[in-house]
Amino acid sequence: MLSNSNDRPDVADRILAAAASCVRDFGIDRVTLAEIARRARVSRPTVYRRWPDTQAILAALLTRRITEVAAEVPRTGTDRAAIVARIVEVGQRLGRDDLLMAVMHSAPEFAMIYITERLGTSQQWLIDVLAADLKTAQSGGSVRAGDPRQLATMVLLITQSTIQSAQIVEPILTADALAVELAHVLNGYLSNG
Known part of the structure; x- marks a missing residue:
């Protein structure tokens, strides 16, 4: 389920926490923006508004x-x-x-x-x-x-x-x-x- 309140301050924290869990589970090479967004419960555009790509998130x-x-x-x-x-x-x-x-x-x-x-x-x-x-x-x-x-x-x-x-x-x-x-x-x- 995607969050409707994407402008809350904790959205960036959730995205970074999701990225951390992806790195721990998969290693860096298999981390995708789609998986980060899914784990953070936000849309991909929400992630893109904050970071241009997966490398920038990492x-x-x-x-x-x-x-x-x-x-x-x-x-x-x-x-x-x-x-x-x-x-x-x-x-x-x-x-x-x-x-x-x-x-x-x-x-x-x-x-x-x-x-x-x-x-x-x-x-x-x-x-x-x-x-x-x-x-x-x-x-x-x-x-x-x-x-x-x-x-x-x-x-x-x-x-x-x-x-x-x-x-x-x-x-x-x-x-x-x-x-x-x-x-x-x-x-x-x-x-x-």
Whole structure:
């Protein structure tokens, strides 16, 4: 049954939730706009009014999921140690997230666009948030001098690479050991000493 109240704010949420369920059930390659609309209980034109195609829906879904995971991890301080601990926790949660891992495993070529070809919305957002945190930590003296946005971008690259490669090094570095090593790397990179 199609919804008659397609302009309610929860319609976009329902569409993204439907897209997430499709990704989990089928993988990215078999997700269709028609199936997303069916699961969201809206018409295809309703979906098209918000996103031009399935790829745009999936990009919005991933952006939402990454920002949600990052927002779930509270700030415990403004110094380097607190920032690094938060980054490591966010990285661990992203690495365990079933939706993100479904994307990585079912459509690595889709994920590679946001790893090797362009910065996605969520990556830009993470850089912006982290740059602001690093600027605060710089003023407190716990993070070295440098352009906070450049530092944040490098931290994103280090952390993103760690998350992506965690599975292949698991026989050598368990999840806990990997978190310890990532924290060590980030603390060393950001240290002012």
